[in-house]
Amino acid sequence: MEQLDASRDTLEILNPSGHLTLTWSPSEPAEVAEIRAEVTRLKAAGYSFFLVDDTPADEVTAAGSTGQLKVRRIEDPTANPATEPVPASGGQEDEAPPPKAGRRSIAMRPLAGGVL
Amino acid sequence: MTPQELADLAMQLVNGQMTVETLLARTDLTDADKRDVRALAIYEIRFRVEGHLRRQRRPAQRRALGLLRSLLTSEQRAMLSHARYFHARGSAGGLYRLCVETANVQRIERHGSRYYGVQSFCIHGPEDGCPPADETISQLLLLSADEPAFLATANAHDLGAMLWNGEWRRELAEARRQREDQEGAA
Numbered sequence: 001m002e003q004l005d006a007s008r009d010t011l012e013i014l015n016p017s018g019h020l021t022l023t024w025s026p027s028e029p030a031e032v033a034e035i036r037a038e039v040t041r042l043k044a045a046g047y048s049f050f051l052v053d054d055t056p057a058d059e060v061t062a063a064g065s066t067g068q069l070k071v072r073r074i075e076d077p078t079a080n081p082a083t084e085p086v087p088a089s090g091g092q093e094d095e096a097p098p099p100k101a102g103r104r105s106i107a108m109r110p111l112a113g114g115v116l
Numbered sequence: 117m118t119p120q121e122l123a124d125l126a127m128q129l130v131n132g133q134m135t136v137e138t139l140l141a142r143t144d145l146t147d148a149d150k151r152d153v154r155a156l157a158i159y160e161i162r163f164r165v166e167g168h169l170r171r172q173r174r175p176a177q178r179r180a181l182g183l184l185r186s187l188l189t190s191e192q193r194a195m196l197s198h199a200r201y202f203h204a205r206g207s208a209g210g211l212y213r214l215c216v217e218t219a220n221v222q223r224i225e226r227h228g229s230r231y232y233g234v235q236s237f238c239i240h241g242p243e244d245g246c247p248p249a250d251e252t253i254s255q256l257l258l259l260s261a262d263e264p265a266f267l268a269t270a271n272a273h274d275l276g277a278m279l280w281n282g283e284w285r286r287e288l289a290e291a292r293r294q295r296e297d298q299e300g301a302a
Contacts, residue, residue, distance in 0.1 A: 014241075014246060014253060016176060016245040016246050016247075017175075017176050017179065018175070018176040018177070018178070018179025018180040018182075018183070018247060018249075018250065019179060019180060019183050019250065019253075050257045050261055052187065052257075069187055069188075069204065069256060069257075070260075071187075071257055071260045072261050073261045073262060106183075108253070108254045108257055108258070109241035109244070109250075109254060110241065111239050111240060111241055111254055111255070111258060111269055111270075112239070112240070112242075112269065113238060113239055113269055113270050113271035114238035114239065114240050114271060
């Protein structure tokens, strides 16, 4: 994993090279607009976005010896966390950490059931 | 023709030292030999192509594994290094085994000191050359954020309950003991 700037938000896009990392400063409108355009393109391709609590999941191992990743589905990684809509079902919204700098999101290709 | 001679002919075909027309025109080979040579050649070509694709994907798989590890607990990372799979809990509490080499997912249950597969799931992204570890990341994200959505999307296959049935295991052990006794007596 490359070292990321903690003051910048990050979007990791899963792709054939492993993943592509994009970073931006939420306080820079030009950078946000650039990322938003990429997010729009990804949405059109069927990608969905997940906000990851960057803390390694070790802290939740007390709940079960195998741990559980703190992650929730979001609509737009560039959106202000305060205005992010709460998902209708599932997710870890009740345990979501307060908004902080350096949010980390992952863009995931659409999944479909295959043949067993 | 010996198997080695057939294999040599297949290699000539693969390496372009002989054409299929030349092979078919040979009168010293039976039809069965010609079929075997062609089958061996196809097998060799597939083996080479798959090896080439694996080598091409290796850096991508490494990058994807780096991202995956950053999402795991130290216990899960250790399991991944040791066994090439790890266990993870879904948002609804289910326990799953995710394999990074095959991108397979199984729901597992613990019985005694062992974990047993209960259901196998087939769920994957489009065929666009993404490494298997990327598939695993996607599966982990969906399971952790919205396990019901994962279950609704994936095709599930029941693996059966026989393996963790204690009575069945005892019967199996007893049958083995009896067979060993019989073999010892004989």
